[in-house]
Each structure stands twice: as structure tokens, then as C-alpha cells.
Amino acid sequence: MNNKKIITIILGFGIVSLFVVYKIYNKPHVNVSDVKSDIIITADKIIDDFSSDEMKANKSYLDKIIKISGVISELKVVKQKGIITLKTNHDFGSVLCHLSDKATRKMNSLKEEQTITLKGICTGFLLDVILVNCEITY
């Protein structure tokens, strides 16, 4: 009787830990649309911050969920993924927002010169500030 109990406990424990490991291993990507944004900012401000001190900007913005607003300068689709370029007051360099699949489908309703708000994850600064997995939030 006692032996049986011990075996049941061990088995139960084993099953639970397997389940937990499986859950951690398959943990989903952050769903940008469901998560509250860490930072709310304009396209002009974020490019200012990155051009004046990239190291510092990396610390404040990388991996963060950012709600960004600006005016659309270009809309395009590359390999079925939408890319929205936001204007900035810098001569070179803008904000490139790479859209999620869901947001790409909503792109038809957008026009150049329109003001827009997007939510995405910042991955860094090359010539432009880059945001990925963007959702359109208006």
C-alpha cells in the first residue's frame, strides 16, 4: 500500500514536470497586440535618440514594445510582408516598421502621407530605426 502511494507520487511528479518542461520549451512569442506598450514615442524622437547616442538608445529601446506615431512616407510589400516607412526630420534615416501577417492584410486601407500609430518591437538602428512584428493601432 505504502509502496503504491510512493510510486503514484513519483509518477505524478514526473508527469507534472514533463508538462512544465514542455510548456517552457514551447512558450509562445510575445503577442504584440495583447501586450501593453512599454514606451510611447514619435518617429522624430526615436531617431533623434538613436542618432545622438546609439548605445544609450539601445539600452532604452531594444526588445521593448513601442507604440510609435508618425507620417507614412512609403508603403511596400516584400515577400508577402508589409513594410511601412515613417518620415522623420532627419535627412537620411527613417523608421522602418515591418508588419505582422495580420497587419499586412490591413495595409490596403492605408495611404502615404497619412498619420499612423503602430505598435512593434524595436530591434535596433542601421540607417533607420527598425521595428518588427508591428500591429496597426491607428
Added chain:
Amino acid sequence: MKIIHTILMCFLFVNVSNSQERFLTKNGAITFFSSTIMADIKADNNQVLSIIDASNGKMAISILMKSFMFKKALMQEHFNENYVESDLFPKATFKGEILNFETLKDLETKLEVRGLIMIHGKRKEIIIPASFTRSENTIFVKGEFNLLLSDYNIKIPNVVAKKISKEIKVSFEFNHKPYKK
């Protein structure tokens, strides 16, 4: 990082009068594969910046490590936090020269690119074969090569060593357009 950025900027704007000569893409694609018996792992980056100076065949590429997207969130986390340490080394770069660039015509041509690659803060000289196609408005570059993790001081813990190949296959595809602003 500032220096790399300055170099890239110089690359682009030193010779503005000659701007027709510069070709660039801001959404180049790089994919890497690690294949072992235990697991196949793949990650895509579609935000690669690549610039070609058509007057002398020089090429510069800049890659954000955090832009690599994995199927599993946990793998992406481990990649960034433990293996390439992307907080310390947010970018990978390549700077080099396309050999025999002047022979490139509108037909697909196999050429070699020689230069310095920098990943995880480690620099290494490398020769990458690639196929080039040039038309009036594009320079299309495509190819693949292998990297050894040990060359870039990327350490994989023993627990997962069987799941991650020591040699990583990298494939790339850049569709450069003339730069205008």
C-alpha cells in the same frame, strides 16, 4: 558601433555627386540553419542593410542580431542572451570587395566577395562565393556559406550541444536598388 555606422555613412555619402553608383537594400534576407540528428533550427532576418558601390565593387553589410526570428521563442531568447550576447554585440557586419566586379553583366555571374566579417565582436577574414545578376535598376546577390561557431567564440552549453550544429549554414538574398534621397 559608432565607428561602423560612420563607415557605413561615409560609404554612402562621401561621393554624393556619384550617387547613381550606389546600390542598397534595407530589407535584405539572411537565414541560418543548424542541422543535427536531434534538431533542425532555422532563423530568418529580413531587415539586413547591404550597400554596393558599383564604381569600385565594394560591399558593406550590417545586420541586427535581434532581428533574427526563430520559430520557438525560447530558442530566440537563448540565441540572444546566451550565444551571441546581442546586448553586448547588437550587430554583425561585413565589409569587403567583390572580386572581378567589372566582369558583371546582366547574366547571372558567380563571383567571390572577400572581406572581414564580424560576429559576436570577433573579426575574421572570409571569402564568400555568391551569384550576382545586374540590370539597370538592380544588383541581385544570392548565395550561401558555412560558419564555424568556434571562430566567433560562440559557446554552446553541453546540455544542448547535441541539438546545435558546430557548423552553421548561412544563406542570403539581397536585391539592391539605386540609392536616392
